[in-house]
Amino acid sequence: MISRSTIDRVFETARVEEVIGEFVQLKKAGSNYKGLSPFSEERTPSFMVSPVKQIWKDFSTGKGGNVVSFLMEQEHYSYPEAIRYLAKKYNIEIDEIEQSDEQKQQADERESMFLVSEFARDYFHKNLLEDEQGKAIGLSYFKERGYTEETIKKFQLGYALNEWEAFTTEALNKGYNLKYLESTGLTIVKQDLLAENGTKTFDRFKGRVLFPIHSMSGRVLGFGGRILTNDKKAAKYLNSPESDIYHKSNVLYGIHYAKQTIAKEDNCYLVEGYTDVISLYQSGIENVVSSSGTALTGNQIRLVNRLTKNITILFDGDAAGIRASIRGIDLILEQGMNVRVLMFPDGDDPDSYSKKVSKDELKNYLENNSQDFINFKVSLLMEEAKNDPVKKAGLIRDIVISISKIPDRIQREVYIQECARIMDISENVLFNELAQIDNKLKREASKSGRSSTYNRGKHPDPNEPPMDVLYPEMLQLQKTPQFEKINELKKYEREIIKILLLYGNNEVDFVDYVEEGEVEGKEFHTLKKEHFQNVVSKEIYLNLQDDEVEFTDETFKNIYYDVINQLNQNKNISVDVLVNHSNPEVSNLVTNILMDDEKHVLSNWERKDIIVKSKESDLSKMVLDAIYNLRRVLIEEKISSLVSNVENESEREQILETVVNYTSLKQRLFERLNRVV
Incomplete structure (x- = not known):
């Protein structure tokens, strides 16, 4: 298992724009970069990378995250694989923590297939350079084609010995599971009642020179093998079969x-x-x-x-x-x-x-x-x-x-x-x-x-069934407009989290309105303007603490507790800690919030002489509006709950009085928000 210190060094060193730039053509867009989405078919760029925040966002699919999450999405890496890839790219030495047997067994099947494929690449390459048969047949063939030693090593060319089970036997002796040797197509397993265990194994690429087939990031997906004998019954070229890691229609050699x-x-x-x-x-x-x-x-x-x-x-x-x-x-x-x-x-x-x-x-x-x-x-x-x-x-x-x-x-x-x-x-x-x-x-x-x-400029496939056959429910949806009710509570919880992430460390001149007034012992309400200075995160924390507000959304709650914990320890919020959070839901949500704020860059408003107003200019109002609106929605839900829970006449008067008080409180919140009831 990779140590925490190594993971931290990887995040400190890796540059998201450099890594993603190897997979997507990025062009400068203000302080950011933009390009075509690698996850969807599009012609107008909706993929954005922020070097300052070290995050990315694909607005066409909604995906986003840090440099590690990109590799996990793009190359289907596990978290450790992505860290190893980056460590290798930036020459960072990996500190390993000994894994338990249970942890070793948890490696998923795809990862096991990749490990088998990498072993096969190294085994075949070693055969070519060191085995007598490999040098006499395989290496001689490549040299006759004019390939230099540097080229042979660069493309990791190899040779499978002209023996029925040489590779399979070596792999099994090294502890690799026959299940993954078969699923990658490296070993052919056939039923044989005469065999000791009822099966017989063969090396698929027996007697062939081999060309490893890599993904864009360099993972070994499969192999292409060329026969060197004049056996007319055998195919001249033989590729790995389709598998969970190799789909030939999605791969380009080189x-x-x-x-x-x-x-x-x-x-x-x-x-x-x-x-x-x-x-x-x-x-x-x-x-x-x-x-x-x-x-x-x-x-x-x-x-x-x-x-x-x-x-x-x-x-x-x-x-x-x-x-x-x-x-x-x-x-x-x-x-x-x-x-x-x-x-x-x-x-x-x-x-x-x-x-x-x-x-x-x-x-x-x-x-x-x-x-x-x-x-x-x-x-x-x-x-x-x-x-x-x-x-x-x-x-x-x-x-x-x-x-x-x-x-x-x-x-x-x-x-x-x-x-x-x-x-x-x-x-x-x-x-x-x-x-x-x-x-x-x-x-x-x-x-x-x-x-x-x-x-969209894409011509229909004549072999594809019509949409009403594929998705019959679409016909009903077209006839009946459906609208999803907005969850106002989540809306304002998200707004508060967004403000904390973007402006939590800012010190702001707040303008608030406090209630005052009493005539002949009776209170009346007027709003008096009051100016004060505070840090945004502290102002939010104090207000939510006074109201004993708990976030209803679990991810928002996790982010909020992390923010408060940071404030207690460091007096400042570090967004990087949340972007690189071990919980992918937290990391993804934080990235989405941060990159949504940059979305206007894709539209090039400045080039169209349209001025985008800075949000910092209304930061005080933004903070207080979010807090007041959250209070308002919580009060409305409380009133609704009280009204629906009246069970008998004796409770009715007491509940009605409570509802009147809540309604009065809501009225005052509307006044602060300058809204009409």
Whole structure:
């Protein structure tokens, strides 16, 4: 178990903007940073990072927290894993406290799968570099491909011995559970009645060189294995099967190594295979990733979209393979991204071409030979269509369909003009065709109840059931407006907590109104203005203490007690302690409150010449209004409770007198709040 002192050093050292910047492209927005949400599909930034407060907030999903909670959300780390990741990043030595057997057993299944995968990576890598068979077969193969020792170590390449159970036996001897060897796909378990325990185990990657597949943060998710023999019955490449930690449609090979350069260069090169990535990387092109032989998916594109809006697809000279991959272009356009395409000379792919030319020649070729998707489609298909008017019309229609995927209207128009110029056809014809495609999609969306999907610029999936089939309750909700009653008590409890977090240490000139007046022994009420100075947190504490107010919401109560405890010990409130609180509900709520105050930054009001009034100017009124409103709601609830609990006539008069007194008190609170009853 990690010691408290190590955790404190991690929080003191780690910078939330640096860590999140490796996963999301952040741009300066005042004193904060903003970017696209990594947790939802969006085109307008709603994700904000505050370097001053060392917190983040995703306004599209409501998630937020500190640097550790981000890693837990983004990479599904456990709390200790996130601390270890940050300690490694910032070169912090970890102090360990001995775990009990019970604590060791509490590691969840996902964490166990990651541990098994990391062991496999190290085992296969050691085989490659130290085992005689590994050096003779695996290492020789990689060196023949021109990989340097530095590259082999960088990508943690490995080799599985050409033996049926070499890996499985080693893993079991090291104490790893067969359950996780099987769930990660590293070991195949089959029923065998002749075996001693009724099962037989095999190493999935027997006799293959291995490419570890990493998440964006560097966790080992699975492996790709290439066979080196001429066994025609065996697949040339074999990937880890789908598991709780590996979903191939959500992963891009090389993203862990490429992410920083992608953000820096503001461009991502997309290739087909593992060796393409490694060869280009070794040749100095580090902003390169691969879909690992699978068809490109929307989730893979969104991984890149967090880092850059620009993708360049690198194709080899195989025309059949290119046509099969063209669908990926439309997917990229749908995400509102810019896509360019580059073809290598016939017979070459990124791997082979990078070995033929120098690093400078490769870089120049990539920079000078990419083209937009219209020119690419024309150059690819025009040769076979030029003498056939029907085929040419089909090509033009195909290009317009691609343009229709683009959500930005201005970009659409620019591309229509470009298509008209290249294909020598009227812009009006193309705009009419585009309008017909749009209208057709609208009709389809309307019929299937998915117009909202269309309006977001995302075209409906023809295989997806209509909304009224998926969610029949939606039809009733559309007919019957429903409004959730506001819990006023929670509203003002939250307001008090917010004031404590944002302004609790401020000393303020308060202006209050006190009651005075007596005529012939009878009291009457006038309000006299009174000025006094106090610290905000102290003023709130004294008022709530006088009224013996208890917070009804458990999280608010925890935060309030922590604040009071801090005040008793340090005389000041440290928001950092609450942001990094061990209770995730406290940490999340505190972050939400702190970042909600920064939400206006996303709208760039200052650039629109709209002045956002500082809340500090009305801080005295804000504090007293929150206290008075909380009292008012508590009085209203007390009156309601009294009235509903009248059981007999004898109690009625006494309760009525109490209600009158409470109502009078409420009237005075309204006067202080300048409200009309």
